[in-house]
Amino acid sequence: MSAGDLEARLARAIRDERLALHYQPVVALPSGRATGAEALARWHDEALGVVPPDRFIGVAESTGLIHDLGRWVLREACREAARWTRDDDGPSVSVNVSPVQLVRPDVVDSVAEALDASRLAPERLTLEITETAAVLDLEVTSARLARLRDLGVRVSLDDFGTGFSSITLLRGLPIDQVKIDRSFVAGLQESAEDAVVVRLAIDAAHLLGYTVCAEGVETPEQVRQLVSLGCDAAQGWYFGRAVPDPSDLLVRADRVPEEREPDLDGPSWMSAPDLVMALSPEGRIRYASASSTRVLGVLPEDLVGTLVSDLTHPGDGIEGGAPTAGPGETVVRRIRHASGEYRWLASTVQHLRNAEGEIREYVSTSRDVSDLVETRQELAAVEQRFRGAFDGAPIGMALSDLGGRIVRVNDALADLVGHDPAAMVGMTVDDLTWPDDRHADAANLDLLRSGSESAHRVLKRYVDREGRAVPVEVWAATVDGGEGQPTLVVAHVMPVADEVLTPGRVVDHRPGAGS
Incomplete structure (x- = not known):
């Protein structure tokens, strides 16, 4: 079928309201309780069958049909959410807003009309924009989002990490939430760099006052790690697929797996570290996560520029300032706390290399295991006393x-x-x-x-x-x-x-x- 024929069929489907919305639940972490759902457009054509969204959304954006489609989605999503409950603090509904929609001033009027017609509380509507939409014209986008937020709706930056993400971008946008792209969530178990990116994104968003939602969550292991990384919300097949009627999903039972105690015998970057640091090849700290205040009693900005060897106990010394652990190897060392005492940290160091194979940066991911080490030391002392009594x-x-x-x-x-x-x-x-x-x-x-x-x-x-x-x-x-x-x-x-x-x-x- 030609592009022109597909456009004509889509135009008729929008005009005759023959599209449908399916809803995928969004849950709070760590409780696992559904707090809302994302509205996703679906199109089943009588001749073409099911047309994938990535196909018809692109046609809608390139032909201008996205404006009519966007208005219909807003009206239907708000009407459906209002049907769930009339309570102002009821489940929220999230609607994707295309970059093409966002450049037109009347997008604000479309949102206001959908809220008025449905009588949905504005705070129960979240508009999701992509990074692409944000950077087309940052000044115009910021102004448009500010007007939308003046209506009382919430704004979420979708697919964070896949395009032009930076702290500058986050700071320049009037948003409420950051959504971490599914590609990083999928790599949590296999890629140290993906795990670090997710941790840094969560820390950066929290520092700026935003909440964080992870997309594409499919396994209990991913949930455990996201919980321990401090992620606020999640959605994906693990919690429920998109369905026409989400009523059951919005009241489904908690599905967050039990938290596991850290294992000193096998801590790794997969154990959801308490502290993340990026180090120069010489071992000088370039970045420290916000959790440094809790772990070491030191603000991140006060750690930047410090040699990690200067923080390490002399008995666990790091020669020349640079980490001595091999790639992926876990070491347990004493690191100085602001109080002057030393805390035991189990750390895994990843080696990031340039195209020539030279180390350009170390990424150290650590968790405080002082209680475990001290317990083992006490047990060792008891065992030694037992051995002495036994042998003598x-x-x-x-x-x-x-x-x-x-x-x-x-x-x-x-x-x-x-x-x-x-x-x-x-x-x-x-x-x-x-x-x-x-x-x-x-x-x-x-x-x-x-x-x-x-x-x-x-x-x-x-x-x-x-x-x-x-x-x-x-x-x-x-x-x-x-x-x-x-x-x-x-x-x-x-x-x-x-x-x-x-x-x-x-x-x-x-x-x-x-x-």
Whole structure:
């Protein structure tokens, strides 16, 4: 079909109102509650079938039909939103405004007429403009948007990051919201640079007083990262596709996945860092995100120009000022806080290179893991004290897994059976048990392993290195792992006289959870 025929069919469809609007929900983060919907034009022609928007919108803009189409969309979207509820604080509706529409002064009258006809509260209407529309004539665009905002409507800058985006552009426009383009959202999980761009865009918008909405959200992982990056709103297939009647979508349940605790063993740029810094090849800070105030107690502008090595603890020094971490490698270092104390930051450094392959900039993404590091240090200190008490105990002690394999023994037990402590690691309790006592010993271990008992005291015989029987009294108890299930057995071993020995006899026991 020729362009002229397509134009004629589109003109008739607009005149006869044979187009339709579908609505995709927009949700607040982190709650996941639907706060509104974006109106999207759809055209099903009786001869052509479904005509994609990117095809008929382009024809409308090039032929001037966009003005009639735009007015119809505004009227229908406002009427539909008013039908949802008459409350002034009800769900909002977003309508795309073409650059071609925006250059004409009567766009303001069209919006005012649609609001009057529908009696929709102006604050429930958001007009979305593209970066292209903004830069065609920044002065005219700003004046036009100011008049629209005087009506009480909100203005959103759509597809941010794909064209002429800059802080200058944001500062020069009377807008309320920035929408991050779906191409950056899609790259959050694979591209460090995309993740950094999204973080910088969110920080810049918030500094200027704008809210941020992410487009094209399709996975729970993207939602988690956007939430932790501080994004205010989102839309995409994960929350719902565009439908003719969005009533159900606007009341659908929360779909935001649970937040995950940071993992010190594997933090990365995908873990939604608390602090982003751009560094010169020499390690001098060129940019710091707004979160530097929260993480380090320092304003971003006060960090700019500082060598990152000057902030790093001498014991974790960075030679020559530049980061020493390899691309994508995570390091944990102490960084000085404004209070003079040091905070542990887990940082991943990305190397950005020019066409010649030379490093032109480092991008450091970090999160504060001080609590995790300090907890691990405390655990290490407790473990060290335990090891000291274990190794220095005057009675024999052994630590074994639930399969009976020895993990650790102290000198007292090794001396009792005549073995070297290191040589006993990897042996089994069965290897050390007198042959006639092994059957009863295995039954006792099964009681501990099953949880029927958590501890018991047993009289048995070990076999020493020379093959001689060594009568002992063993107090064995299970040690629970992180999920409350027994994972290890700790045994206290004391020699006894032959005459008190009844091999395999349990002389005392403590019932377990399974008894």
